[in-house]
Amino acid sequence: MKNFILFLAVLLTIPMSCKRTTDEPKKETVRQDSVTSADTVVPADTTSALPPKVADELFDDFIYSFMKSKRFQLSRISFPLPFHSHEQSRVLSAREWKFDPLFSKQETYTVIYHSEKEMKAEKDTGVSEATFEWIYLSKKKTKQYFFRRIHGTWMLTGIREGDLQNHEDRDFYEFYRKFSTSTEFQLSHVKDPFRFKTYDDNSFSQIEGVLDRQQWQDFRPDLPKHTITNIVYGSTSKGVSHGKRIFTVCSASGGMGCILSFAPYRNSWMLEGLEN
Numbered sequence: 001m002k003n004f005i006l007f008l009a010v011l012l013t014i015p016m017s018c019k020r021t022t023d024e025p026k027k028e029t030v031r032q033d034s035v036t037s038a039d040t041v042v043p044a045d046t047t048s049a050l051p052p053k054v055a056d057e058l059f060d061d062f063i064y065s066f067m068k069s070k071r072f073q074l075s076r077i078s079f080p081l082p083f084h085s086h087e088q089s090r091v092l093s094a095r096e097w098k099f100d101p102l103f104s105k106q107e108t109y110t111v112i113y114h115s116e117k118e119m120k121a122e123k124d125t126g127v128s129e130a131t132f133e134w135i136y137l138s139k140k141k142t143k144q145y146f147f148r149r150i151h152g153t154w155m156l157t158g159i160r161e162g163d164l165q166n167h168e169d170r171d172f173y174e175f176y177r178k179f180s181t182s183t184e185f186q187l188s189h190v191k192d193p194f195r196f197k198t199y200d201d202n203s204f205s206q207i208e209g210v211l212d213r214q215q216w217q218d219f220r221p222d223l224p225k226h227t228i229t230n231i232v233y234g235s236t237s238k239g240v241s242h243g244k245r246i247f248t249v250c251s252a253s254g255g256m257g258c259i260l261s262f263a264p265y266r267n268s269w270m271l272e273g274l275e276n
Contacts, residue, residue, distance in 0.1 A: 044104045050075065059130040059147065059233060061120055062154040067102040077156045086162040095134075102132060102145070104227050104254055110228045112172070113246040121233035129155075131232040133195065137177040138226040140164040144236075172262075175269050176247070180223045190216045195261070195273035221258045221276065245269060 006024040050072050051065040080091035091179050103109040113119045114234055121127055124144075146158040178185045192213035199206055211219065247260040261273035 021120065033037070053152075056149065056152055056154050057125045058123065059127060059154065061147075063102070063130075063132065063147075063231075066154075066156075067104040068100045070097050071101060078150075078152060082158040083158065084159070086163070095096040104252065106229075108249055108251055108257075110224060110230065111248045111250065112169075112230050114241040114243060115247070116246070118233070119246065122231075124233070129235050130238050133232070134258075135164065135167075135228045135230060136226070137164075137173065137180075137228065142167050153253070166209055166235075172245055172269065176228070178226075179271075180225045186220075187213065187216060189265075189268065189270050191263075191270050191272045194271060197275040199276075216271075219274065220259075221274070221275070223249065 034128045049086040051061075051069075055065050062076075066076055067073070068178055074094065074097065077094070077097065079097075080095070082089055083092050089220045111122075129149070131148045132145040134149070140163060142162050144160045144162075145156060146160070147154055148157050149155075164173060167173065174187075179189060180186075190213050193210040194213065195208070196211045196218065196219065197208040199205065209248065243264060245262040247256060247262065249260075250257045254274075259273075260271055260276040261275075263272045264270075
């Protein structure tokens with residue numbers, strides 16, 4: 001008991017936040033609530049040299065350049081591009097394409113994993129397929145961008161818009177929508193006690209232990225509520241696991257982030273860990 005009280009005393013001296021903590025003024029967040037984000041014209045870099053070939057080794061390096069440079073983006077789309085929207089299909093020509101910033105204008109983006117092993121895929125140079133997703137929780141819609149590495153070069157090969165109810169991971173997304181918008185639902189789906197991990201900003205040492213469910217209110221991070229993103233590294237046809245979900249909130253600037261771990265519980269999920 002003394003050790004636990006001491007642990008809490010240490011924790012309470014450390015600022016907890018999933019947000020970026022700088023003195024810079026916050027940039028205005030550009031909302032991506034529309035499923036037609038590909039039709040938004042955004043100023044882009046059109047004169048700088050194309051990124052080096054090494055940008056194709058990891059999907060994360062490629063996607064950064066793809067959503068920052070208009071010239072690079074156009075060079076990495078397989079035209080005519082298949083575009084499926086609900087029950088309708090058509091193809092887009094290069095003349096019809098308008099620059100798509102994806103999540104580059106967001107302060108944060110999210111990625112959902114099914115295991116710790118899956119988290120390592122983002123650093124796997126052998127990955128040859130990836131899917132970027134918008135999940136519009138409020139509108140119950142989705143938009144998926146399909147990428148393939150063809151002869152060593154990442155290319156956008158198709159886009160699909162659909163209903164959330166048809167997504168293979170719809171059960172978790174519906175759970176998360178309730179978890180992020182209802183305080184009562186959230187608290188009832190936090191394990192008692194739950195694991196907690198943070199880092200000392202001064203010594204960079206790791207601090208971890210357990211907290212009571214009621215302490216969740218003091219340490220819970222700000223979570224996106226209406227729209228989230230996801231990146232699937234590898235084929236989407238491998239099926240969705242009914243096991244754990246590792247929900248990561250990442251800063252687009254490369255700053256602080258947080259990780260929420262959920263485990264299956266009575267046909268739903270229970271938060272069992274938070275890393276800040």
